[in-house]
Structure formats: C-alpha cells, structure tokens
Amino acid sequence: MFLLLALAPIGRIVYTQQALPAVLPVNFWLDRDFSIVLRTSAASRMARAVDNAVVAFEVDQFDEAAHTGWSVVVTGRATLVTDPGERKRLRDSGVRSWTAPVEEVFITVAPELVTGRALEDTGAGRPS
Template sequence: MFGNNRLRALDRRESMRLLAKAPVGRIVYTRQALPAVLPVNFAVDTGGSVVLRTAADSDLVRAVDGVVVAFEVDDYDAEAQTGWSVVVTGRADVVTDAAEHERLARTGPRSWVAGRNGVFVRIHSEIVTGRDIVAAAEDGAGDAS
C-alpha cells in the first residue's frame, strides 16, 4: 500500500469537523526563544476557536497570552499508512471576562489535572489548514461525486 496513498488538502469546514472529534491536541508556542510543544485536552468553541484550560500561574499562560500560537491535532492508522492532520494558527488570549469564564466552566474543556485557579486560553482560528493521507482504494478515483 505504501507509495499508492496520496495527500489531499482539507478545506476549513472539513478541518474543523475533524478538529472537533479529537480528544487531545498540541499547542505550539515559544518558550525562552525556542519552540515548545505541549499536549493538552481542549474543546472547539463558538466561532471555531480552540479553548483549553490550565493553571493561572502556569508557564504556558505566561508564554501564550496575547501571542500567535499554533494548535495541531491528528489521527492515523499506522498499518494502513493513512491519517489526517489539522493545524489552527492564531492569537491566544486568556479569557478574562467573568461571564465568559463562567460559561466555559460549564461548557468548555475539563482539566485532566486537578488544580485550582484554572483559566481558559482561547486560540482564535485565524488560519486553519488540514491534510489527509488517503489510501489509494479510498481516494475517490473514478467517483462521480
């Protein structure tokens, strides 16, 4: 099967659909002038923004508040050598509005790590890109649609 698969670009709608299905993603940011990647659980919120929850005094909050970051999710089948990847790029902001924080406390992501003083970080989906590695038999060749 290797070599017969093909790469397909995903549009924003399909990328956002896949993003919403993933339980864990990776936030990509700068720490001490170097790239850093941190796996986190998250939720897709209204307008397609990505929301994650973390400790208010975390290094992550200090590093990302008000700056551009990337957020990546993926899924793959190692045996079939197929899968997809979605990257959201945009400004990250700590949610400071009390009403918005309360809404996210009810509807947003739950932290997997117990802790107090949790804050929400919103990543605005300014650029959304996705790609899919499709098995040759699934690529729609000969499909009339």
C-alpha cells in the same frame, strides 16, 4: 476541517518560550465560534507564555495499520479569558482539564489560518 478538530480529544499547542519553540499536548474543546479552548492552571508556564501571542495548534489522527490519517493546524492569537461572564460560560460548558488545576484559567485560540492534510495509502513504497 473544523469537523476533524472535534474528533480528537488531544492536540498540541506550539508556542514560544524564552525565544525557543515549545510544544505541549493538551486536551481542548472547540467553542461555538470555532475557537480552541484550553482549561489549565494559571501557574503553568504555557498559560503565562501564550497570552496575546500567536500560536499554532495541531490535532491529528492516524491509523498505522491502514496507513491513513489526517492532520489539522490552526494558527491564531491566544488570549487568556478575563471576562467573568465568559469564564462562567466556559466553565459551565463542560470543558475540563485532564490535570487538576489549582487556580484555573481559560485560554482561547482564535483561528486565523487553518491548514490540513489527509493521508491515504496509495500502495507506493510497498513491496510487490
């Protein structure tokens, strides 16, 4: 399933903010240990809310015409990267935020549970 994660440039992080669920589309990178890496602004609500919290991260692709697709959900603990050497390694890896973070931070999500689903058109539900 990790190979599917590498196919999509955008995912959705699901976390808790003020005791309510929050979902945010983000670009990401898959690290060498299969952790999800996000690069964002230190001032973002998401960065403040996810540090050391269990989050879900969902990635999918669908072909509406063919009625096919897939979805992968990674659940794990999110951590703000504070080690200077690790921050430099991630910065040098090429992972970029699609926004221009004023003060950047890196967030990793270590996969603890990975689930997925493939959708195939079986013809069911189509008029004969």
